Amino acid sequence: MKILVIGGAGYIGSHVVKAFLQAKHEVTVFDNLSSGKLGNLFPAAGFISGDIRHTDDLDGAFARGFDACVHLAAFKAVGESMVSPEKYSVNNLTGTINILNAACAHDCKNIVFSSSAAIFGAPQYLPIDEKHPTNPESYYGFTKLEIERILGWYDTLRGLRFAALRYFNAAGYDTSGEISGLESNPQNLLPIIMEVAAGLRKELQVFGKDYDTRDGTCVRDYVHVSDLAQAHVNALEAIVKEKKSLTVNLGSEKGITVTEMLEMARRVTGKEIPARYVDRRPGDPSELYATSAHARELIGWAPQYSDCETLISSTWAVYEHLHGEKESK
Secondary structure (H helix, E strand, O other): OEEEEEOOOOHHHHHHHHHHHHOOOEEEEEEOOOOOOHHHOOOOOEEEEOOOOOHHHHHHHHOOOOOEEEEOOOOOOHHHHHHOHHHHHHHHHHHHHHHHHHHHHOOOOEEEEEEEHHHOOOOOOOOEOOOOOOOOOOHHHHHHHHHHHHHHHHHHHHOOEEEEEEEOEEEOOOOOOOOOOOOOOOOOHHHHHHHHHOOOOOOEEEEOOOOOOOOOOOEEEEEEHHHHHHHHHHHHHHHHHHOOOEEEEEOOOOEEEHHHHHHHHHHHHOOOOOEEEEOOOOOOOOEEOEOOHHHHHHHOOOOOOOOHHHHHHHHHHHHHHHHHHHHHO
16 A cells, blocks of 8 residues: 555654555655654655645645555644643644545545544543543643544545554664664653663652552553554554444553663663652552553554563663764764
């Protein structure tokens, strides 16, 4: 199939592009490089410079003719979404509608959308399945949930089949080392730990050590980015074959505590990684993890690389390489 990967120069997007190329699909990346990097592009994939907020850019891209598109172009900083809802409205909501309209105008009948566990809010029960109530606690999460609803209407009214993939915590890097573009200003636990290990930060702050968990720190569900990437391939092939839209959770189903992640990172990197325990953050649930049984059933997906050691070792390989280069100069 001919596939347009929107946001394909980003962290997750570049891994998705690799997975589709390995599955022998023809891939073109559409990206404005605001957070994506040219170094993440694969020579085997085409590239179109464009912005989802500009309808002419999308119209020109889809006019090339695609069987499917993958939509990964979203602002995703939860905190920022609460102080700049206008920015998230224009990019995440209006930008998505622009994509859907361009896809329909040019007879692109299939879309894979990167949704988020942020649509659920605080867990009412665990593990979280697809029937769990949706009550986002951030404007970012709200935009993802609204897009899922919009996709449902475009399926009904325009025959646009979709797969909505609800990521839990994406982590790790390509284990073969082909992708090494680091995210700018990371806000997630693992890259922050890596920055401390690489000497880019003084210490790790651990928010809370008195949760009702096995070691007192929060439990989260981390899924390797290469596993997420494979899910996009499986999901697209499933909606094309079955001619039916689907929505699934993507998690490892194995919660990891902050302390477990920290201790494994110390072991893998051989670094001290100073850490300081501070007060809890408001609204942080003690545990948050998924069941991916529905994904196994509908798209034949199961994580292969999402164990704690692989998550850390694949990430440290990138940080160690890039930090070592800087030190040698």
